[in-house]
Amino acid sequence: MYQGRLQLRALTRRFGAATAVDAVGLDIPAGQFVGVIGRSGAGKSTLLRLINRLIEPTEGQVLFGETDITALKGKALRDWRRACAMIFQQFNLVDRLDVLTNVLVGRLADRGFFPSMAMQFSDNDRADAIAALDRLDLVGQTLQRAGTLSGGQQQRVAIARALMQRPRLMLADEPIASLDPGNATKVMEALRQINEDDGLTVIVNLHTLDTAREYCDRIVAMREGRVMFDGAAQHLTDKVVRDIYGSDGLDDFSEVVTSTKVKISA
């Protein structure tokens, strides 16, 4: 149903007098790994939530293939959210449910009202969920409560949930900002693998420049709701970075300070 490129056209969101996202236009072909950078409050999170319509745009359009996402309602809108899975900085799992049920939440869009209320899932769904957990190396934790897992494990459960949605697109809102470098690397590797193996488009908000350079085909930098830079990592020069982060007086602004890089040998 949903194929092809994601297009944002003059996408704008205002909260009262503040403009969080200001006339953003982007054209993202299928299968690209896009990193969105910018300092806190630059509108990165709002941008992602406009794409899956957790936040409604004030103006502008989101198109996926031929479909006008901004016009979707009801079941069609829920199907779109299913098709563009999202993972969050704080994982947004249900702490008090077991890992398996958390992953099965990814199939809710296909379930009827009564089976969903009774937390009934088909054997097929359960098998898929366990396969997804296996892919993220989490089968041992299947019946554990999500809240008892470490941050890195929780984020991988969230990725398994996202995979269960059989998405066309993966949105990640600062997925590694709450993780230690080792877990951050595992999560980013998982995203890269999904991007390469499944051909999913991945759009990821990042705090750390070196992570963006390492993983992303394309970097989009935002400042005060606007796109300030859009291009490949090697074009992201120090001068551009200074412009984006507005590091007034920070002469020795260094990527190393925010670095989360850990090389895992495997």
Next chain:
Amino acid sequence: MTLTETRPGSTLPETPDAAEAAFRARRRRAKLNTGLVTGMLVVLIAVTAHLGDFFKMVQVTLDDGSRDWRWIVLAGLPRLGEFIALTLPSISFESFAADIVEWFWRWQVWLRLLIETVLIAFMATTFGVVGGFLLSFPAARNLAPNAWVLWLSRRYLEIARTVPELVWALIFVFCFGVGPMAGVLAVGLHSAGALGKLYSEVNENIDMRPLEGVRAAGGTWADQIRYGAVPQVLPNIISYTLLRFEINVRASSIIGYVGAGGLGQEIRTALSFQEYTDLSALFVIIFVTVIVIDYASEKVRHRVIGMEADR
């Protein structure tokens, strides 16, 4: 962000002396406010007491037969002692067992009615939980799908709990006739209102992130509630429900007074036939029942909390 920054028009003191002066000024204002509020409360209490005949003088008959004026509280207090004395059975050491049997002479009827009372409370709690639980989500500010649904469910819960059980019982006795059915509906409706309010306050304090996760996966409003909210609030709901069961046992033991089933009808009979010792017997029965249920539900509640902690 500190308080001083948020207060419009106030500037931050620049020297330690200025800071101390500002602090003294604030203390002065706080003291003034406390004094004003205390004064207003005293006046209010005095007015209320006056309107409530607290200062009324009444005539009493003295021992020598003459009449005199006394303050109503002093005149009335001895009557309380008289009443309690009337309800006490005469129990002597020699004929102890016989006296107890005599005191609880209607025990067969009372036992049947006691069971009826507990069953009314049980059914009413069940209805109350179902109604209150379902409405607590649209009645929570953070979960209501829209302002209309929020307004409607909140008003419904308010009406259900503002009207006392006894008044609901009167209405339902009129509709469905004398019997426990009216009692179940009356206590059930009232507790749906009370529980719905408590539950919705629990709902308003939950973490919204799991709900966002379900929503982002394409879940409906009901899915968000079922998967995101319900697991978070369940322990609190169980705890409030057990507490409500205790309250409902007490409530069901009085609604019989207006014909809605349970022990209350015996209280009325005893009062109108001036069988005062029956009243004390009934009081003992209700008292013991409530203590037993309190104790049992506390055990269960701690069990639930303990299970939570262990998992």
